[in-house]
Amino acid sequence: MKKYIYIGIPCVLVIIVTVIYLLKKEETVRFETAKIVKGDIQKYVVATGTINPVRTVIIGSQVSGLISKLYADFNSEVKTGQIVAQIDPTPFEHQVRKAEAALATALAKLKRSNAVLRNSKRKYHRAKKLFSTQVISIDEFDESRTVYETSLADAELAKAEIMQAEASLAIAKTDLGYTVIVSPLDGIVISREVDVGQTVASSFQTPTLFTIAKDLVSMQVNTNVDEADIGMVEVGQSARFNVDAFPEDVFDGKVTEIRMSPVIFQNVVTYDTIVSIDNSSLKLKPGMTANTSILVAEAKNVLSIPNTALRFTPSKTIRDKTGKPEGGEYDGEKYSPLWILKHGKPVMVMIKTGISDYDFTEIVGGEVKEGDEVVVAEITDKSAAKSSQQIPWTRMGGGRR
Template sequence: MKKIIIFSIIAILFIAVLIWFGKMNSKPPVSFDTEKPFKTSITKKTVATGKVTPLEEVEIKPQVSGIIDKIYLEEGVKVKKGDLIAQIRVVPNEQALSNAMGRVNKAKIQLNNSEISYNRNKKLFDTGVISRREFEQFELDYNQAKQDVIISQNDYQIIKKGSVSSSGMANTNIRATVPGTILEIPVKEGDQVIESNNFNAGTTIALIADMTKMIFEGKVDESEVSKIKNDTELEIALGAIADKKFPAKLTFIAPKGTEENGTVQFTLKADVNLEDDYFLRAGYSANAEIILEQKDSIMAIREALLQFDKETDKPFVEVKKGDQEFEKKDVELGISDGVNVEILSGITEEDEIKVWNKAKGKIEEEQVEE
């Protein structure tokens, strides 16, 4: 009885082994695809983010302090040099006004005294009592006194009204100093403004710029700035205008970088070539594609075919030696665009490179099991 049980167990084990071998033989063999190097052109680019701004922006500031009495133009209006933008109502300082009036009265008193002296000595000169030289001094004092009265009265008018009525030009009138488009009027009627002087930049009444001359201003990382040169051709893509790129030429690279979020960024500026069909507004966000390096008709492979040695970190590929037999070959890499990479040495155009992450048998087996 025991022998029967033992032979039964052996028979079952034998059948199981046969079934296992049958399944193993039924699995498809693992095979890998291959690819050959190819000739192509590779362009390495970087992207600088920034915005489009006018080449020059002019701030219009008042010559006198006061309150905005009237604003005549709106933002977006094109102006010529001398166009009236706004008018200021002067609110004089009481102390300064009182001092100016005091100077006027003092000048009139001096004029009255000089006039009396002039008239008295003129009679003496006419009768020959005094010489002409002595009389000319009294005449000079009289003329200077008349001029002092005029000057003091003008000072009083400037403090009170902001300008002299006889001058023909009122400092209270804010006019465009350059032709262009009004980008911004940061004040409104009733606002108090401060004049521009040696100690104060003054209040900006309006911002004017020539919108026919636009530049791109952006930033690029320090790792790429050394590869960029002036006069490099760029392509500017605007977020506000889809499917359109504007050509530009690099004109400025900042000699000093600024640290932002742990990386050093350098400012770039480029002249943008505008088209009549498109109107670019100041402040549009933009990206500039900059060509760092470009090579034509070079031998390359897909970057997905590369492998890297775990110890030396050197790149290599597996080249077909026989039927599903591959040989490891180190390669020297050149320029890359993230998809294709240049091969400088290590393989030839006739070599068949293993697509190491695609095994036909394995994929088919997984699909069958699913």
């Protein structure tokens, strides 16, 4: 019995000591770091836009009628004054002849009125002489004078009717001229909305027949810049973009206009920003969606750190051991905390940051230098074990599970 006691007591003591040691053993902590380096940082404002020609003209019809001929189609190159469509002129030719007949009637009426006027004038002067010698009564004289004045009025009325007939004839000829649709500029037809035999009606609004772009070499991107970013965008800034049709190509442009009129869609306010581009290769086509990045700030050969370093916060145990931050004055509005590794331990310093892109941030102030190691992640035994137990991503049915 004593033998078991002598053997058991030391074993229990060893187990207790081992458990106490394991409980008090500090967890091993490692730090993932990155070095402060010098480089270039470019800040972009990202927006989505649509590629459009610089100048687009919609050709319509000022008269209603049947499309009898088409002289242009999609992608046709046209010149100024070139006929692109013809509306059936027959009804309008009839209107012209009707107006010409009305004018001829008015001219004939004027001749008749002039003849009546001359006759009434002679009778009036004859009656005037006879009345002066008291051969005729005053009633007969007044009657002849009235007939003469009426003839004068009829002659003036005939002249007015001639003017009215001439105006009607001019309107009829103008409408006849409008049956010939011509291009107002040199360009390319990018849209045709009508076919031969189709009737167009211009009663309430001008119907669209063609859309002509002046030039497809000089084009523009109409981008929608968010109201939170528009303050950083200025005319003259460089821009670059790509399109889904050519994902490997990057196209360059320049901001030429920022339109003041806001575009409000679902309570989101954006501003139309024009980016001029050179499309000499003719790869870009109207209507393409452009993923645009506008360069709003740039810093060359400056100290920079990964953005993950600014987001890093160590565990409370590490924070309690570091004490006060090192280097520079602390200013909560201008300075940011940064953890650097010194002699294997993280130390917090305060730095002043400048412009930032998606990956790096410029350092403009603080007690740091090129080559310093900044902490971006804290790795413990527990976190390492937890990450090793995670099930890796596997593809099932074409997607991730």
